[in-house]
Each structure stands twice: as structure tokens, then as C-alpha cells.
Amino acid sequence: MKVIEKIREAAKEDRVIFSFEYFPPKTEDGVDNLFERMERMVAHNPAFGDITWGAGGSTADLTLDISNRMQNMICVETMMHLTCTNMPVDKIDHALDTIKSNGIQNVLALRGDPPHGQDKFVQVEGGFACALDLVRHIRAKYGDYFGITVAGYPEAHPDMITGDGGVSEEGYQSDLAYLKRKVDAGSDLIITQLFYDTDIFLKFVNDCREIGITCPIVPGIMPINNYKGFLRMTGFCKTKIPDEIKAALEPIKDNEEAVRAYGVHLGTEMCRKILAHGIKTLHLYTLNMEKSALAILMNLGLIDETKVQRSLPWRRPTNAFRSKESVRPIFWANRPKSYISRTVGWDQYPQGRWGDSRNPSYGALSDYQFMRRRSRNKKIQEEWGGPLKSIEDVHERFINFCLGKIRSNPWSELDGLQPETMMINKELESVNSKGFLTINSQPPVNGEKSDSPSVGPLHRILISGLT
DSSP, X not given: OOHHHHHHHHHHTTXXXXXXXXOOOXXXXXXXXHHHHHHHHHTTOOSEEEEOOOGGGTTHHHHHHHHHHIIIIIOOOEEEEEEOTTOBHHHHHHHHHHHHHTTOOEEEEEOOOOOTTOSSOOOOTTBOSSHHHHHHHHHHHHTTSSEEEEEEOTTOOGGGOOSTTOOOHHHHHHHHHHHHHHHHTTOOEEEEOOOSOHHHHHHHHHHHHHTTOOSOEEOEEOOOOOHHHHHHHHHHHTXXXXXXXXXXXXXXXXXXXXXXXXXXXXXHHHHHHHHHTTOOEEEEEOTTOOHHHHHHHHHTTSOOGGGOOOSSSSXXXXXTTTTXXXXXXXXXXXXXXXXXXXXXXXXXXXXHHHSOTTSTTSOOTHHHHTTSOHHHHHHHHHHHOSOOOSHHXXXXXXXXXXXXXXXXXXXXXXSSOOHHHHTTHHHHHHHHHTTOOOSSOOOOOOSOOTTOTTTXXXXXXXXXXXX
């Protein structure tokens, strides 16, 4: 689904919505950690999440991989950044074709920062000169498939800002005019550069409206997590820091907890002022950290950590080609993340599940393995990887799991048994001791209500399967 459609739906219902931005980590462990964090944040139902594209296309492959996993396994509507820097048209088309095949419909079109070691943006041979060229290309080649977002700069693009005096009025107006050209070329939405003077943002929105820009303008809010990082980011973006913020930070700059607490307070007050002016969408630059962003949303009353609950044990797909799916087999309740990856190649479900493994619709077990955390793999190895000397050893391993003595298992992403299985674990012990190994078991359900703590989740799956 396009982000612009979500924003329009929320506007009709007068709802406030929010979103998160992430960047590709530099290490494999960092990627694992990011997805764990993303899981926790997505539980609060953001309208979308976006992932950045490294300067000069330096993270292109990783960004494409993370985008796919966000959309199809985390199941959050995903917007991928795409820049022109060091990107010939064939590489741009490869990126767009890849995310389209993965059911992603949202792109943030940017010129991009110069690659590491370069001071200025240089157009590559056969590439685009600016974000406007990229927007035009996407619309010309892909029609209306993609929702296109562009960047807006409340204080003007950093390239237009010289010295401490900021941007000239002529430069500011020129930047606004260029933004309108990007919107007129086919952009649906504007997300702004970070700012810390809310009045500057509100003036920017008004100035955009006066020159005929009518699309939604979403404020980009970056919580202050630490003092040095704040100075580095505002220096790079040439962002104005109001005197009162400087004064508040100076005495606490060496106290990280105090800085973070002030950052949450400041972000909350900025958002409150923006919401009071009728803007109903907030975009949080998380820097891959969850606590400050979630604290701001809690202060605003937009989320409640004590009430995170799924209507079903699995998330509905956000993939554009599978978003209307509303039913899953009961046994997939144990795999809320891996269902789509496990079935993406099954062109005649369920024929591929029990058919010839050489059939291209069969799907390989490795399709979902990469989603498992390294710590989980280690736990499975410890509990299931020991030598088995007899068939009785196999029976014992399964019995120990049914009795809760082993908490991990290779066929479920959950930690331990589900509540309804605990009701019949003694019976399962008996069954497994006779050589019938069980991996999907459930008790009979008769007259139990959906809010039952033990079988309620199972009941809701059964109801879903009947609708």
C-alpha cells in the first residue's frame, strides 16, 4: 500500500499516525540487533518504516535486503531511500525492479550525499543530476505503481546555506521553487530534514502552501540521544539550534541520561506544537534506537506499551501482491515472521508442500533460516545438536520438549510451548514415548471464549480460517 494512501485514510478519520526511519548497520550482528529492535517498535503499529541508502550507493545491496525483510517478514509498510549518487540508470532500475518484485510500493527519491572522501556531488556518466530527474524517471518508467516521497528543507538545502547567516531570501525561494518542481513531476509526499526550531518548520509549511504545494508535508523529528552526536548531525545538516536549546544542553552535556531525557522532553514539546497546528503525521529519525522515539510517542498518548496486542498471532502481509490474504493454516501461528518467505515460491499451494522436492514451487527450508537470531541458533544447537545413539534418544528429545524441559525447537520461532499445548503435555509425552513424534498439536476447543488466556489465540485463528 502507498504511504500517501495511509495518510489520506488517517486524515479522513482525524487520526494521528507516525513512522520510523532506520539505517543499514555496519556489522552482521548490528543487522540482527536492528531486526529485533524493529520487531519491538513495529508492534506499536507505525504507518510505515523507511530505510536509508548509503552515500554513493555504499549500502545498496544491504538496503535492498533490509527493505525486503521489513516488508515481507517484519510486515511493516516499507519506504526505501534511493539516491542518484554514483548510480547509473541501470543500477537505479535494478533497485526499483527489485523492490517492486518484493511487493514494495514506496520510494524516497533523493540526490544523495557525496561518497566518502568527496566534498561535492558529481553526476556520474549516464546518471541523474538531481532528485527531480529521479522522480521524472520513476514516473515515466513505472507509472503509478510507486508512491514517491521527496525531501523538504525547512531551512533550505545545506548546499544553499553559507556561513552562520543561513540562507539568503533568494536562495530560500529558489529552494522552494525546486521543491514544487519535484512535486509537480509526480511526488506524492514531502518528508522534511531534521529541525529544532518548530517555528521555522511551520513557516516552511505555510510558504509551501502559498506557492501551490498541496501534498502532505511530514515533519522529520530527530530525538537528541547524546550531545556529541547532536552536534555532529546538526553541523552536517547546517541546522539552526535555538539559543534556549543550547542553554539547556550546556550544563548537562556530559551526562548522557540527562541529555537523553531532555531530548525526549524537547521532542515531545515540538510534536505537541506541530499537532496543535493540524499536522497529523510524525516521522521519527530513530538512528536505530528505540527508547527515545517510543518515549516521545508515549508522552503524546499515541502508544501504550502495556496494550501491545495483535488481533491475530501473525501480522497481515504488507506485500503489495499479498496484502489481501486473511487466512493462514493454523500451524503457522508458531511462525509469525517466516510464513511469507516459506511460501513465496509455492505457486500451487498446498501442492508444493507434500509434492516432489524438485518442483520449483516446493520452497527450500533455507528460505527462512536467515531470519533466526544467532543466539537462537546457538540455543537450538545446544538443545538439539547432541549425538543421538538410538531411536529412543529421539523420542526422549521430543518428550523433553513436550514437558518444557527444552524450550527451543527447530520448527517454531516461539520460546517454549504455547498455553494450549501445556494443557495436553502429559498426553503428548505418552504419544511420543510410543514413537509418534509430534510437532503440531492442539487440544479440542469447545465453547471457550476468544479472551481465554490459554486457548484464546487458537480460537481467533480458527475464526479467521472460517471467514
